[in-house]
Amino acid sequence: MTGLRARPDGGLSGQFVVSAAAALLAVIAVVVTASPHGLIRADVAFAFGAFIALGELARITLPGGRDAAPIATAGALAYALLTQFEQQSMRHGALQVVAVVAVAMLVGVTPHVVAGRAPSADTLARRLLAVGFAVGVFRATGLGDLVRDSKGFVEALVMVAIVAATLAVDAIIAAAVRAGTDGAPFAAVLRNEARAQVGIGSAIGATGALIALAASIMGIWALPVFVIPLLLTQFSFRRYAAIRATSLQTIRSLSRVTELGGYTESGHSRRVSELSVAVGRELGMSDAELLDLEYAALMHDIGQLSLTEPIPGGATVVAAPAEQRRIAGLGADVIRQTGVLDGVATIVERQAEPYRRAHQGDDLAVPLASRIIKAVNAYDDLVGESGSVERQRDALERLRLGMAYEYDPRVVDSMAKAIERSARLTA
Amino acid sequence: MDPLPLRARLYVIAVGALALPLLAFAIVRGWSSISVVDLAFLAVLYVISDSIGAKGSRDTVTIALGSVSAMAALPLLGGWGAIVLACSTAFANDSRPLVKRFFNTSQLVLAAAASALAFTLLGGKAISDDSFPYLILPFCVALAVHCFVNGALVSGIVHFAADVPLRHVWHGTIAKSVSGYVGYGLFGLLLAVLWSPRGAAVGPAAALLVLLPLFVARWAYAQYAEQQDAYDRTVRTLIAAVExxxxxxxxxxxxxxxxxxxxxxxxxxxxxxxxxxxxxxxxxxxxxxxxxxxxxxxxxxxxxxxxxxxxxxxxxxxxxxxxxxxxxxxxxxxxxxxxxxxxxxxxxxxxxxxxxxxxxxxxxxxxxxxxxxxxxxxxxxxxxxxxxxxxxxxxxxxxxxxxxxxxxxxxxxxxxxxxxxxxxxxxxxxxxxxxxxxxxxxxxxxxxxxxxxxxxxxxxx
CATH class of the missing domain: 1.10.3210.10 (Hypothetical protein af1432)
Structure with a gap:
């Protein structure tokens, strides 16, 4: 499994810690629950377990590449918050919830594993830990027994509070894991995770609370009836993710027009976009900024299409500054005509500007994304496809020489780190 | 905007002539049995959903939003109440011309009446301890009837006003919104269960909990539509650049x-x-x-x-x-x-x-x-x-x-x-x-x- 590898430098990765903690919790829960008289209301446990397993089967990838199983998560939260079932008290313990959820997740994920589409272990682990948190607060402390006999309104309020806290915990664990792998600042990653959670997360949380409340009257029928609306939400997200992916694939493909036309070296725009995004992540950019950066990096050479004669090798780094600026402006004009990518156009337009001028401070009109593309583009023009260590070192050294005006030192620093990290991963 | 053709006007009058007496009858017949507080809250919810729907009228999902309150009314208020509720949409805050508003409200009254009839005939009642699973069938049939009558009447007006063949209207806009309509209609059942004092007894606040997933779905759909549009523009522009x-x-x-x-x-x-x-x-x-x-x-x-x-x-x-x-x-x-x-x-x-x-x-x-x-x-x-x-x-x-x-x-x-x-x-x-x-x-x-x-x-x- 991909997520279960310790870091090459010997330390424990966040993914490993989270996965191990979840595995430990799951084993304890299953052992305790499997003891004689350990399982309370096996029929309800089985129904919710089946629901969670099916939800896990219908897992989706959210825009931005996050794995999610909205239906499974909603089902798990509902089982965690269940106080009454067809007007009978539900007194199953916290560990039983964890055990049922863990087993159901394993069952639901098995077909994916067989088909070679296994989700990374840490996303599963994270979801189990979040459920563990919810039952820890709600069931283990006796809060659940307290609200069971209170009015419906109070019960609903408590459930909403717990669901919100659970989603927050989930985002924090996700951010901790991601910050470790991407080398990005924790605060920036947490902001990204929280933003990604707000939409689908609140729908999942509300559905979980709704099912828990409704099951007191409707019993098992709450599950099949109310899975349909959440499916609808999930469907919209899936289509959204699909069109986002399609946009990226299309821009990647069309960005190769400059290569086919002989204007740039093959693979140049792809390499520039990959390294730019790695640098942007390192510098703590938000998901939305990273997407704009990726688009801009892919299309940064599109202005060259309007040149009659290609620049030798397509290396804009060797062209005169005024010519570089003109090409950048032409590219920005093309992109601006879309009417929807103004941010991207600005980034492309400013990519040829120095980040500061003589006797002046940092030029704030040059966006961080433009500075990244400027430096990464120069680096790739110098290194090319070869990727030999000497050329990489020489190229970085040349960028460092240009740090006074041309290349933002923060960007060059982060770039060096990003290159080092990718070298470590391939090693 | 062009004035409606005569045929369309006659159609509107015919629908209104069916709906108005029905509404009057429902008010007289049902008034004593309807909970006024619940009716008021549902009406507010209905008006809000309908106003949102009118703004983004191209968006098929928003059209379906109103079906939450329309359907929740059946188990909460009873059949007569559901018909009375439908007339609240006349007060939706939108800029549509009066004739459109009149038609919209009339057709919703007819749809509510048809679905109430189906609900009652199949034994649908208010929420109680032993409602489930017996309530699901009448509710789903009522939802299908509501959706069908609503879709058919709207197809009719588009057909008469814009001279589009009925088949095209049905396949083009109506068929696309069916899934959203049905999905949101089921939210209506959840709302009723949570709301009803003999259900989970959460009261009108349940509407907030129910609406949240709805708005997320709507937001996700809007994002998708926006991205699709952005995609089309981008492809077109890049191709123009290549050309x-x-x-x-x-x-x-x-x-x-x-x-x-x-x-x-x-x-x-x-x-x-x-x-x-x-x-x-x-x-x-x-x-x-x-x-x-x-x-x-x-x-x-x-x-x-x-x-x-x-x-x-x-x-x-x-x-x-x-x-x-x-x-x-x-x-x-x-x-x-x-x-x-x-x-x-x-x-x-x-x-x-x-x-x-x-x-x-x-x-x-x-x-x-x-x-x-x-x-x-x-x-x-x-x-x-x-x-x-x-x-x-x-x-x-x-x-x-x-x-x-x-x-x-x-x-x-x-x-x-x-x-x-x-x-x-x-x-x-x-x-x-x-x-x-x-x-x-x-x-x-x-x-x-x-x-x-x-x-x-x-x-x-």
Whole structure:
């Protein structure tokens, strides 16, 4: 499994810690629950377990590449918050919830594993830990027994509070894991995770609370009836993710027009976009900024299409500054005509500007994304496809020489780190 | 806005004449049994959903939002209450003309009445301890009835007002919103269960909990729609940028896409395939970037070797965009858009039915646009002349059914005559720079180009 590898430098990765903690919790829960008289209301446990397993089967990838199983998560939260079932008290313990959820997740994920589409272990682990948190607060402390006999309104309020806290915990664990792998600042990653959670997360949380409340009257029928609306939400997200992916694939493909036309070296725009995004992540950019950066990096050479004669090798780094600026402006004009990518156009337009001028401070009109593309583009023009260590070192050294005006030192620093990290991963 | 045609006015009056007495009867008959507090809260919810729906009226999901309160009313207020509730939509805060509002409210009253009838006949009652599963069947049937009556009445008004065939209205807008309608209608049942004092007893606050997933779904859908729109614009712009390389083809891809869509709709192609075909039309010549500019802009007749280079462009195009997974069927359209029915086309020399449907449609659209735009070696032909030429080549180069589809589609549509439109952009006396540019003697999309380059023994066929 991909997520279960310790870091090459010997330390424990966040993914490993989270996965191990979840595995430990799951084993304890299953052992305790499997003891004689350990399982309370096996029929309800089985129904919710089946629901969670099916939800896990219908897992989706959210825009931005996050794995999610909205239906499974909603089902798990509902089982965690269940106080009454067809007007009978539900007194199953916290560990039983964890055990049922863990087993159901394993069952639901098995077909994916067989088909070679296994989700990374840490996303599963994270979801189990979040459920563990919810039952820890709600069931283990006796809060659940307290609200069971209170009015419906109070019960609903408590459930909403717990669901919100659970989603927050989930985002924090996700951010901790991601910050470790991407080398990005924790605060920036947490902001990204929280933003990604707000939409689908609140729908999942509300559905979980709704099912828990409704099951007191409707019993098992709450599950099949109310899975349909959440499916609808999930469907919209899936289509959204699909069109986002399609946009990226299309821009990647069309960005190769400059290569086919002989204007740039093959693979140049792809390499520039990959390294730019790695640098942007390192510098703590938000998901939305990273997407704009990726688009801009892919299309940064599109202005060259309007040149009659290609620049030798397509290396804009060797062209005169005024010519570089003109090409950048032409590219920005093309992109601006879309009417929807103004941010991207600005980034492309400013990519040829120095980040500061003589006797002046940092030029704030040059966006961080433009500075990244400027430096990464120069680096790739110098290194090319070869990727030999000497050329990489020489190229970085040349960028460092240009740090006074041309290349933002923060960007060059982060770039060096990003290159080092990718070298470590391939090693 | 145009005044409604007489037929549409009569239709509105007829629907209103059915709805008003029904409403009056429901008020008299049901008033004593309806909980006024619940009615008021549901009415507020209904008005809010309906106002939101009216603003983004293109968005099929928002249209369905109102079905939450409409359906929740059945178990909460009873059948009479549901009918009374429907009239609250008359107070929705929107800018629609009075007649539309009147029609909308009348049709919702009728839909509510029909669904209440179905609900009651199947034994649907207010929420109680033993409601489940017995309530689900009457509720679902009532929802289906509500959806059907609503859809049918709305189809009617679109049919009469805009003179669109009923079948098209139903398949176009109504069928698309059914899934949303049904999904949100089920939320109505959840709302009733949570709200009812004999249910989970959360009270009107339950509406907040129920609405949250709804708004998220709506938001997700809006994001999707926005992204789809952004995607279309981006593709179009990038293609336009690419076309600047080749002076002949300004706007060509866009027009070929449009003509392909005309053909596809005429032969009754499914909408998702039409969308795919539109992208195929848009991207069909993208591979020309791989053909040396020198050849594309050559002023003398092409040698066989140069023509061979041109013939590679469909394959090149496919290579370029193969990564764009969703295109699917469009790949075949791009790859084979220069095949000929008699097997003499390129790149593979496919014959007749071997040629994918997409490719046969694009081939016709492509040639049509080539002929109706100005080329240096000939002026633009009129649409009528071009269609005549297409008919001449039908059976050998083109699929006759596609040609006829284009002829029929153009009879219904106003095709902007490109001979004039493009003349404005590139008229030599207007644009000195254009005058100095090299003029190719050849457009690979022109049906005559295909004929001159076909091996000689076959041109007798």
């Amino acid at each position: 600047t390389k080749d002076l002949y083809t300004r706007g060509h891809s866009e027009r070929v896409a449009a003509a392909s869509v005309l053909i596809a709709r005429q032969i009754g192609m499914r909408e998702d395939r039409v969308a795919s075909l539109r992208y195929a039309g848009m991207l069909h010549d993208i591979g020309k970037l791989g053909v040396p500019t020198r050849v594309l802009q050559k002023t003398s007749k092409l040698t066989e070797a140069e023509y061979a280079a041109v013939k590679l462009h469909p394959v090149r195009g496919l290579e370029m965009i193969r990564e764009i997974e969703f295109l699917g069927e469009a790949f075949a359209g791009i790859m084979h858009h220069h095949e000929r029915l008699d097997g003499l086309g390129y790149p593979m020399g496919l014959r007749g039915a071997q040629i994918p449907e997409f490719a046969r449609a694009i081939a016709v659209a492509d040639a049509f646009d080539s002929m109706t735009t100005t080329r240096s070696y000939r002026g633009a032909r009129t649409a009528a002349q071009a269609l005549e030429e297409l008919r001449r080549c039908a059976g050998s180069q083109f699929d006759p059914s596609m040609v006829e589809a284009l002829v029929a589609a153009l009879a219904d549509t106003v095709w902007q005559d490109q001979s004039e439109a493009l003349f404005d952009q590139t008229a030599p006396e207007w644009d000195d720079a254009y005058e100095q540019l090299p003029r190719a003697q050849f457009d690979h999309d022109d049906p005559r180009a295909s004929e001159t380059h076909v091996p000689s023994q076959s041109s007798a066929q």
